[in-house]
Amino acid sequence: MIAASQLSELDEPARLVIGLPTMGDWPWRMSLPENPRGMSAGERIRRFISDHANLSGDIATTLRVFDTAVHSRRITCPVLCKLAARDDVVPAPAAAAVFNALGSDPGLKWRYVTHYGHFDGGLTDLRRHALFDRVAADFLDPSLDVSEAMAPWEAVMTNGDGRGVKQ
DSSP, X not given: OHHHHHHTTTOOOSOEEEESOOSOOHHHHHTSOOOTTOOSHHHHXXXXXXXXXXGHHHHHHHHHXXXXXXXXXXXXXXXXXXXXXXXXXXXXXXXXXXXXXXXXXXXXXXXXXXXXXXXOOOHHHHHHHHHHHHHHXXXXXXXXXXXXXHGGGGGGSSSOOOTTSOX
């Protein structure tokens, strides 16, 4: 996301695919209550700040500099983004913040939803992740207009395994 944002001033990518956007919306993530399991990046950073309180201001500034939700605003090309309804590593609201912050016109960004993100959600969810690869291949096909490429997939963007859709 940060690289694509930087390229936006020079030669923005024609299309961008994002699978489970991470490292975004740090102010919100750091405001969450403590998680005793400590699985998320936010929890690990919170613990680091606790151990190095004298660096808390510098850490907060660094997090904002590398916050993908901040950089997403500069991306205006068509975007396909995979989001997970549940993800213990990247909370769904943080990933959604990255998608929502994209500078692309609403008609040029697509949200593909899986049930689970950074952990095994079973066979059905694995099929959703595999289907995303097929959707992404069409989305990135330069011989297809982006809207034309996505039209057959609209029915599976939020659920389903793609059976009966473009083969």
